Amino acid sequence: MFANSAFVSAPERLVVRGGSRHLLRFKVRYGVYQNPTAGLVLIDTGYGSRVTEGPDRSLPLRLYARLLRPKLVEEHQPARVLDRLGASTADVAAIVLTHFHADHVAALRLFPKAKIYARAAVLARIRARSRFANLRHGIFDELLPQDLTSRIVDIDQLPVRPAPHELGEGADLFGDGETLAVDLPGHAEGHFGICFAGLPVPLLYAVDAQWCAAALAPGKAPGLPASLIASDRRALAASTRRVAAFVENGGDVLLCHDPSESPYDLPGAPE
Numbered sequence: 469m470f471a472n473s474a475f476v477s478a479p480e481r482l483v484v485r486g487g488s489r490h491l492l493r494f495k496v497r498y499g500v501y502q503n504p505t506a507g508l509v510l511i512d513t514g515y516g517s518r519v520t521e522g523p524d525r526s527l528p529l530r531l532y533a534r535l536l537r538p539k540l541v542e543e544h545q546p547a548r549v550l551d552r553l554g555a556s557t558a559d560v561a562a563i564v565l566t567h568f569h570a571d572h573v574a575a576l577r578l579f580p581k582a583k584i585y586a587r588a589a590v591l592a593r594i595r596a597r598s599r600f601a602n603l604r605h606g607i608f609d610e611l612l613p614q615d616l617t618s619r620i621v622d623i624d625q626l627p628v629r630p631a632p633h634e635l636g637e638g639a640d641l642f643g644d645g646e647t648l649a650v651d652l653p654g655h656a657e658g659h660f661g662i663c664f665a666g667l668p669v670p671l672l673y674a675v676d677a678q679w680c681a682a683a684l685a686p687g688k689a690p691g692l693p694a695s696l697i698a699s700d701r702r703a704l705a706a707s708t709r710r711v712a713a714f715v716e717n718g719g720d721v722l723l724c725h726d727p728s729e730s731p732y733d734l735p736g737a738p739e
Protein backbone atom coordinates (compact mmCIF):
# COMPACT_ATOMS: atom_id res chain seq x y z
CA MET A 469 0.00 0.00 0.00
CA PHE A 470 1.36 3.41 -0.95
CA ALA A 471 0.73 6.70 0.79
CA ASN A 472 1.24 10.08 -0.83
CA SER A 473 3.42 12.32 1.34
CA ALA A 474 3.15 15.41 -0.88
CA PHE A 475 2.22 16.89 -4.22
CA VAL A 476 4.74 18.61 -6.50
CA SER A 477 3.55 20.51 -9.57
CA ALA A 478 5.51 20.54 -12.83
CA PRO A 479 4.68 20.83 -16.54
CA GLU A 480 4.00 17.51 -18.25
CA ARG A 481 6.59 18.20 -20.96
CA LEU A 482 9.32 18.19 -18.35
CA VAL A 483 8.73 14.51 -17.68
CA VAL A 484 7.22 13.09 -20.91
CA ARG A 485 8.74 13.74 -24.33
CA GLY A 486 6.16 15.61 -26.43
CA GLY A 487 4.09 16.38 -23.31
CA SER A 488 2.06 19.55 -22.87
CA ARG A 489 2.74 22.71 -20.87
CA HIS A 490 -0.05 21.76 -18.52
CA LEU A 491 0.92 21.49 -14.89
CA LEU A 492 0.59 18.00 -13.50
CA ARG A 493 0.40 17.31 -9.79
CA PHE A 494 2.96 14.66 -9.10
CA LYS A 495 2.69 12.47 -6.05
CA VAL A 496 5.55 11.60 -3.74
CA ARG A 497 4.71 8.08 -2.67
CA TYR A 498 6.19 5.84 -0.03
CA GLY A 499 5.21 2.27 0.73
CA VAL A 500 3.80 0.80 3.96
CA TYR A 501 3.25 -2.89 4.38
CA GLN A 502 3.29 -5.74 6.82
CA ASN A 503 5.78 -8.48 5.99
CA PRO A 504 5.28 -11.79 7.84
CA THR A 505 9.01 -12.09 8.60
CA ALA A 506 10.26 -8.52 8.88
CA GLY A 507 7.20 -6.89 10.46
CA LEU A 508 6.02 -3.42 9.57
CA VAL A 509 8.06 -2.14 6.63
CA LEU A 510 8.27 1.25 4.92
CA ILE A 511 9.64 1.75 1.44
CA ASP A 512 11.30 5.17 1.60
CA THR A 513 9.68 7.88 3.70
CA GLY A 514 8.44 10.54 1.28
CA TYR A 515 8.68 14.26 1.96
CA GLY A 516 8.27 15.52 5.49
CA SER A 517 8.32 18.79 7.36
CA ARG A 518 12.10 18.70 7.79
CA VAL A 519 12.35 19.62 4.11
CA THR A 520 9.52 22.14 3.98
CA GLU A 521 9.83 23.92 7.33
CA GLY A 522 12.67 22.56 9.47
CA PRO A 523 14.02 25.63 11.30
CA ASP A 524 17.61 24.36 11.17
CA ARG A 525 17.66 23.71 7.41
CA SER A 526 20.76 24.66 5.45
CA LEU A 527 20.46 27.37 2.81
CA PRO A 528 20.64 24.85 -0.07
CA LEU A 529 17.79 22.81 1.46
CA ARG A 530 15.70 25.98 1.85
CA LEU A 531 16.33 26.86 -1.79
CA TYR A 532 15.47 23.33 -2.89
CA ALA A 533 12.16 23.44 -0.98
CA ARG A 534 11.40 26.85 -2.44
CA LEU A 535 12.10 25.70 -5.98
CA LEU A 536 10.05 22.48 -5.88
CA ARG A 537 7.44 23.74 -3.38
CA PRO A 538 6.25 20.32 -2.23
CA LYS A 539 2.80 20.55 -0.65
CA LEU A 540 2.72 18.08 2.20
CA VAL A 541 -0.36 15.88 2.52
CA GLU A 542 -0.81 15.93 6.30
CA GLU A 543 -3.23 12.98 6.37
CA HIS A 544 -0.63 10.87 4.57
CA GLN A 545 2.37 11.73 6.69
CA PRO A 546 3.77 8.53 8.23
CA ALA A 547 2.51 9.05 11.80
CA ARG A 548 -1.05 9.62 10.56
CA VAL A 549 -1.00 6.71 8.12
CA LEU A 550 0.42 4.35 10.75
CA ASP A 551 -2.21 5.52 13.22
CA ARG A 552 -4.94 4.59 10.74
CA LEU A 553 -3.38 1.13 10.53
CA GLY A 554 -3.43 0.83 14.31
CA ALA A 555 0.35 1.26 14.60
CA SER A 556 2.82 3.97 15.51
CA THR A 557 6.20 5.10 14.19
CA ALA A 558 7.86 2.97 16.90
CA ASP A 559 6.33 -0.16 15.34
CA VAL A 560 8.20 0.29 12.05
CA ALA A 561 10.81 -2.47 12.04
CA ALA A 562 12.48 -1.76 8.71
CA ILE A 563 12.78 0.94 6.08
CA VAL A 564 13.91 0.11 2.56
CA LEU A 565 15.76 3.09 1.07
CA THR A 566 15.76 2.86 -2.71
CA HIS A 567 18.11 5.86 -2.91
CA PHE A 568 19.06 8.86 -0.82
CA HIS A 569 17.26 11.78 -2.49
CA ALA A 570 15.45 14.21 -0.17
CA ASP A 571 11.94 13.03 -1.12
CA HIS A 572 12.84 9.49 -0.02
CA VAL A 573 14.66 10.14 3.26
CA ALA A 574 13.03 13.30 4.67
CA ALA A 575 11.17 11.54 7.50
CA LEU A 576 13.93 9.11 8.56
CA ARG A 577 14.33 10.78 11.95
CA LEU A 578 10.85 9.61 12.95
CA PHE A 579 12.20 6.05 13.00
CA PRO A 580 15.36 6.00 15.13
CA LYS A 581 15.15 2.25 15.76
CA ALA A 582 14.20 0.90 12.33
CA LYS A 583 16.66 -1.24 10.39
CA ILE A 584 17.62 0.36 7.09
CA TYR A 585 17.75 -1.85 3.99
CA ALA A 586 19.93 0.03 1.55
CA ARG A 587 23.21 -0.04 -0.36
CA ALA A 588 26.00 0.30 2.22
CA ALA A 589 28.52 1.25 -0.49
CA VAL A 590 26.41 4.23 -1.60
CA LEU A 591 25.99 5.47 1.96
CA ALA A 592 29.75 5.07 2.52
CA ARG A 593 30.41 7.24 -0.57
CA ILE A 594 27.95 9.86 0.71
CA ARG A 595 29.67 9.91 4.11
CA ALA A 596 33.09 10.26 2.47
CA ARG A 597 32.08 13.23 0.28
CA SER A 598 31.84 16.88 1.21
CA ARG A 599 28.44 18.45 1.74
CA PHE A 600 28.87 20.36 -1.50
CA ALA A 601 29.77 17.25 -3.51
CA ASN A 602 26.65 15.55 -2.13
CA LEU A 603 24.48 18.47 -3.22
CA ARG A 604 25.62 17.86 -6.78
CA HIS A 605 24.18 14.36 -6.42
CA GLY A 606 20.90 15.75 -5.10
CA ILE A 607 21.67 14.57 -1.58
CA PHE A 608 21.24 16.63 1.59
CA ASP A 609 23.33 14.88 4.23
CA GLU A 610 21.55 16.84 6.97
CA LEU A 611 18.50 14.59 6.36
CA LEU A 612 20.48 11.43 7.13
CA PRO A 613 20.67 10.46 10.82
CA GLN A 614 24.23 10.15 12.18
CA ASP A 615 23.82 6.50 13.14
CA LEU A 616 22.44 5.41 9.77
CA THR A 617 25.56 3.42 8.83
CA SER A 618 25.31 1.24 11.94
CA ARG A 619 21.65 0.43 11.21
CA ILE A 620 22.16 -0.66 7.60
CA VAL A 621 21.34 -4.09 6.25
CA ASP A 622 23.40 -4.07 3.06
CA ILE A 623 21.22 -5.31 0.23
CA ASP A 624 24.33 -6.17 -1.78
CA GLN A 625 25.15 -8.91 0.76
CA LEU A 626 21.74 -10.62 0.54
CA PRO A 627 21.03 -13.71 -1.56
CA VAL A 628 19.61 -13.02 -5.01
CA ARG A 629 16.66 -14.74 -6.64
CA PRO A 630 15.13 -14.52 -10.09
CA ALA A 631 12.26 -12.03 -10.29
CA PRO A 632 9.13 -12.92 -12.30
CA HIS A 633 8.44 -11.96 -15.93
CA GLU A 634 12.11 -12.02 -16.93
CA LEU A 635 12.84 -8.96 -14.85
CA GLY A 636 16.22 -10.41 -13.89
CA GLU A 637 17.58 -11.01 -10.42
CA GLY A 638 16.79 -9.20 -7.23
CA ALA A 639 18.14 -9.22 -3.68
CA ASP A 640 15.77 -11.18 -1.46
CA LEU A 641 15.19 -8.60 1.28
CA PHE A 642 13.47 -10.70 3.92
CA GLY A 643 14.44 -14.24 2.93
CA ASP A 644 10.94 -15.25 1.79
CA GLY A 645 11.49 -14.63 -1.92
CA GLU A 646 8.58 -12.20 -2.04
CA THR A 647 10.23 -8.79 -1.77
CA LEU A 648 13.09 -8.41 -4.23
CA ALA A 649 15.30 -5.35 -4.63
CA VAL A 650 15.91 -5.03 -8.37
CA ASP A 651 18.62 -2.76 -9.77
CA LEU A 652 17.26 0.12 -11.81
CA PRO A 653 20.37 2.27 -12.23
CA GLY A 654 20.50 5.70 -13.81
CA HIS A 655 18.30 8.00 -11.75
CA ALA A 656 20.60 8.13 -8.73
CA GLU A 657 23.60 6.23 -7.37
CA GLY A 658 22.56 2.65 -6.62
CA HIS A 659 18.86 3.30 -7.34
CA PHE A 660 16.76 0.13 -7.13
CA GLY A 661 13.10 -0.84 -7.38
CA ILE A 662 11.09 -3.34 -5.37
CA CYS A 663 9.43 -6.34 -6.99
CA PHE A 664 6.57 -7.86 -4.99
CA ALA A 665 7.02 -11.28 -6.51
CA GLY A 666 4.36 -13.12 -4.48
CA LEU A 667 1.35 -11.09 -5.65
CA PRO A 668 -1.07 -12.75 -8.12
CA VAL A 669 0.05 -10.09 -10.60
CA PRO A 670 3.63 -9.26 -9.61
CA LEU A 671 4.18 -5.57 -8.93
CA LEU A 672 7.35 -3.65 -9.65
CA TYR A 673 7.59 -0.47 -7.63
CA ALA A 674 10.01 1.21 -10.03
CA VAL A 675 10.40 4.31 -7.81
CA ASP A 676 12.08 7.02 -9.91
CA ALA A 677 12.97 5.03 -13.04
CA GLN A 678 10.70 7.66 -14.63
CA TRP A 679 8.37 10.25 -13.15
CA CYS A 680 5.35 9.39 -15.21
CA ALA A 681 4.04 6.05 -16.54
CA ALA A 682 3.58 7.68 -19.98
CA ALA A 683 7.36 8.13 -20.17
CA LEU A 684 7.89 4.36 -20.11
CA ALA A 685 6.61 4.06 -23.71
CA PRO A 686 9.28 3.91 -26.42
CA GLY A 687 10.57 7.39 -27.32
CA LYS A 688 8.60 9.07 -24.52
CA ALA A 689 11.35 9.44 -21.93
CA PRO A 690 12.02 13.14 -21.45
CA GLY A 691 15.09 14.84 -22.88
CA LEU A 692 16.72 17.90 -21.37
CA PRO A 693 16.58 19.14 -18.69
CA ALA A 694 15.16 16.04 -16.95
CA SER A 695 17.88 13.78 -18.34
CA LEU A 696 20.55 16.12 -16.95
CA ILE A 697 19.39 15.35 -13.43
CA ALA A 698 19.97 11.63 -13.96
CA SER A 699 23.21 10.27 -12.57
CA ASP A 700 23.71 8.10 -15.68
CA ARG A 701 21.58 8.77 -18.76
CA ARG A 702 22.43 5.58 -20.62
CA ALA A 703 21.71 3.43 -17.59
CA LEU A 704 18.44 5.33 -17.08
CA ALA A 705 17.35 4.47 -20.64
CA ALA A 706 18.20 0.79 -20.08
CA SER A 707 16.28 0.76 -16.77
CA THR A 708 13.28 2.38 -18.47
CA ARG A 709 13.29 -0.40 -21.08
CA ARG A 710 13.58 -3.02 -18.35
CA VAL A 711 10.52 -1.64 -16.55
CA ALA A 712 8.54 -1.36 -19.80
CA ALA A 713 9.40 -4.99 -20.69
CA PHE A 714 8.16 -6.15 -17.28
CA VAL A 715 4.79 -4.53 -18.01
CA GLU A 716 4.67 -6.04 -21.50
CA ASN A 717 5.32 -9.45 -19.96
CA GLY A 718 2.30 -9.11 -17.69
CA GLY A 719 3.66 -7.37 -14.60
CA ASP A 720 2.23 -4.29 -12.97
CA VAL A 721 4.28 -1.16 -12.36
CA LEU A 722 3.99 1.78 -10.02
CA LEU A 723 6.20 4.86 -10.00
CA CYS A 724 6.81 7.12 -7.02
CA HIS A 725 5.66 10.31 -8.72
CA ASP A 726 3.09 9.18 -11.29
CA PRO A 727 0.14 11.61 -11.02
CA SER A 728 -2.67 9.14 -11.68
CA GLU A 729 -4.55 7.17 -9.07
CA SER A 730 -3.31 3.65 -8.61
CA PRO A 731 -5.05 0.62 -7.10
CA TYR A 732 -2.02 0.35 -4.80
CA ASP A 733 -2.61 3.82 -3.35
CA LEU A 734 -3.92 4.21 0.15
CA PRO A 735 -7.38 5.75 -0.22
CA GLY A 736 -8.31 9.05 1.31
CA ALA A 737 -5.70 11.54 0.11
CA PRO A 738 -7.21 14.87 -0.87
CA GLU A 739 -7.11 15.65 -4.57
Ligand SMILES: [Zn+2]
Nearest residue numbers: 567569656676
Ligand atom coordinates in the same frame (compact mmCIF):
# COMPACT_ATOMS: atom_id res chain seq x y z
ZN1 LIG B 1 15.06 10.41 -6.72
